[in-house]
Amino acid sequence: MNVKIVATKEEREDAYLVRTKVFIDEQNVPVEEEIDKHEHESTHFVLYDDVHSPIGAGRFRILDGIGKVERICVLSSARQKGSGIRIMDAIQTFAASRDITRLKLNAQTHAIPFYEKLGYQTVSGEFLDAGIPHKTMIKEI
DSSP states (O other): OEEEEOOSHHHHHHHHHHHIIIIIIITOOOHHHHSOTTGGGSEEEEEEOTTSOEEEEEEEEEETTEEEEEEEEEOGGGTTTTHHHHHHHHHHHHHHHTTOOEEEEEEEGGGHHHHHHTTOEEOSOOEEETTEEEEEEEEEO
16 A cells, blocks of 8 residues: 555546545535535645555645644545555654644544544544534644
């Protein structure tokens, strides 16, 4: 598996493909909520398997000096194999290279244990985003 920072149109389409399968097809998030106004200001990441097929994605942007981790997703066939950890590690490395010392994300509640294992702490109550329960989490890096 290999995480790439999106540099081409094709790589961006690979990220959108994974996000579409996970968020729109599996979780019924409306396309207009999933592909939003922040796409062009974000740095996108794609996780490829050993035959160079996209299996995971995420994006990152900086808001008021804090790194915002967003749209982390892995195809169902690639889950529970360390795929999400690889994406998160790549984003954290990227953030650190930009002198970012705090990361923030809005986690779907079922994914909170995953993010806790990576050192994130819950800092909010539950709220709905695209009709899905979430909580905000932060991590100092």
